Amino acid sequence: MTGVQAEWRVADCNIPGIVAGICLCVLPFLGFWWAVRFGDGAFALEVSPFTLGMSGFGQAFFSPLIAAVNTAVLIAIIFFGALLTVGSVLRCRSDLREFSDDLVRMSARKPVWLVLAFLVTITIAGLAMEYSLQQSGIEIALPVIMGEAVGTLTASGVVVQVPVSLSLSRPFWYAVVFAIIAAYAGLYQKRPTEGTRDTGRENEPGDAAPPAPSGEPEA
Amino acid sequence: MEYSRNGTVIMALPLVILVLALTIALYQTGFDVEAATLPENPAGPLEETLTALLETDRPLVSGSATDYDTGTGTVTLTGSIANPAAYPLTVTALEYRVAVGNEAFIASLAAPVVVPPGGTETVVLSGAASPAVARTLTSGTADGMLSVSLEVMGITVTSEVARPWEVGA
Numbered sequence: 001m002t003g004v005q006a007e008w009r010v011a012d013c014n015i016p017g018i019v020a021g022i023c024l025c026v027l028p029f030l031g032f033w034w035a036v037r038f039g040d041g042a043f044a045l046e047v048s049p050f051t052l053g054m055s056g057f058g059q060a061f062f063s064p065l066i067a068a069v070n071t072a073v074l075i076a077i078i079f080f081g082a083l084l085t086v087g088s089v090l091r092c093r094s095d096l097r098e099f100s101d102d103l104v105r106m107s108a109r110k111p112v113w114l115v116l117a118f119l120v121t122i123t124i125a126g127l128a129m130e131y132s133l134q135q136s137g138i139e140i141a142l143p144v145i146m147g148e149a150v151g152t153l154t155a156s157g158v159v160v161q162v163p164v165s166l167s168l169s170r171p172f173w174y175a176v177v178f179a180i181i182a183a184y185a186g187l188y189q190k191r192p193t194e195g196t197r198d199t200g201r202e203n204e205p206g207d208a209a210p211p212a213p214s215g216e217p218e219a
Numbered sequence: 220m221e222y223s224r225n226g227t228v229i230m231a232l233p234l235v236i237l238v239l240a241l242t243i244a245l246y247q248t249g250f251d252v253e254a255a256t257l258p259e260n261p262a263g264p265l266e267e268t269l270t271a272l273l274e275t276d277r278p279l280v281s282g283s284a285t286d287y288d289t290g291t292g293t294v295t296l297t298g299s300i301a302n303p304a305a306y307p308l309t310v311t312a313l314e315y316r317v318a319v320g321n322e323a324f325i326a327s328l329a330a331p332v333v334v335p336p337g338g339t340e341t342v343v344l345s346g347a348a349s350p351a352v353a354r355t356l357t358s359g360t361a362d363g364m365l366s367v368s369l370e371v372m373g374i375t376v377t378s379e380v381a382r383p384w385e386v387g388a
Binding site for chain 1: 232252272371380
């Protein structure tokens with residue numbers, strides 16, 4: 001290891017990774033991602049992977065088990081956000097490049113999986129809700145993920161109409177953007193740096209970075 | 220090799236946190252999975268409200284007085300509406316249709332009325348009527364159809380039932 005290899009090269013930092021890492025640490029505190037509302041406050045469900053808000057007729061409901069899962073996901077995403085930030089910063093040091101690559105590889109795709117898992121979960125939740133309402137005698141065809149519908153219950157000459165709205169909120173779209181930046185940071189990490197060119201790491205097997213053009217002068 | 224071991228630890232950490240969080244949640248509820256999942260039924264208040272409105276023992280709307288303004292030819296029916304639910308109820312529309320011979324009389328609510336939880340509010344319906352219809356209505360009884368549209372927290376309940384008009388009922 002030479003003194004030159006141990007230097008911090010700010011230009012080699014994974015800037016998208018640093019941005020995505022910080023964004024991931026902030027993401028859990030931006031609010032709920034998806035909301036289901038029955039009537040005008042008759043029942044509301046506001047969820048994100050980090051929070052679950054449930055209220056019916058002004059009364060709030062709490063699920064200790066779901067809150068525990070939310071807390072675990074919150075800690076995990078902040079943890080991976082921190083890993084992504086640290087990994088992206090350590091890319092500046094050529095002697096820590098391998099460690100940096102590991103950290104970024106472990107954390108860069110997590111937000112994408114989080115968003116995909118959330119979409120699958122709310123789709124299943126929507127279908128389960130529709131089935132549950134139909135079992136209660138309410139005729140309804142709920143839209144998938146977002147949209148509006150009216151549930152109708154008819155009993156002895158009385159018609160009860162329950163408007164239902166499903167919507168994705170702004171923090172969800174922030175999460176999508178952050179996931180894209182984080183995924184891009186994973187790709188950016190594989191690009192050769194001045195430091196790796198010094199050590200010739202671009203020729204290591206498994207390195208996705210293309211070799212330097214033959215005409216390009218060696219650093 | 221060392222980085223690989225670090226990687227395993229890092230990847231296992233969120234899983235350990237999840238297991239720990241679930242264990243704590245279950246421990247707090249005495250390992251009662253049902254209580255830990257959802258201690259109360261979130262659809263409970265909605266079901267209670269609908270049951271209160273649909274299965275009430277007494278009619279929600281009852282009539283009590285009739286007044287006829289000969290000058291304008293308007294019949295005013297005064298009644299009351301009860302709210303058996305535990306939440307404020309808004310009467311958005313109330314219409315009473317009576318057929319007297321070949322004539323039809325329709326009395327409707329001028330403006331929405333809000334009934335407090337468990338309370339009763341007076342409702343006034345009015346409509347133009349011929350002296351013959353007015354006589355029938357003020358005489359004490361008449362058969363008619365009552366259409367009610369209620370709203371409780373955005374949930375609309377509409378009903379149309381045959382309801383005889385009884386002065387003083």
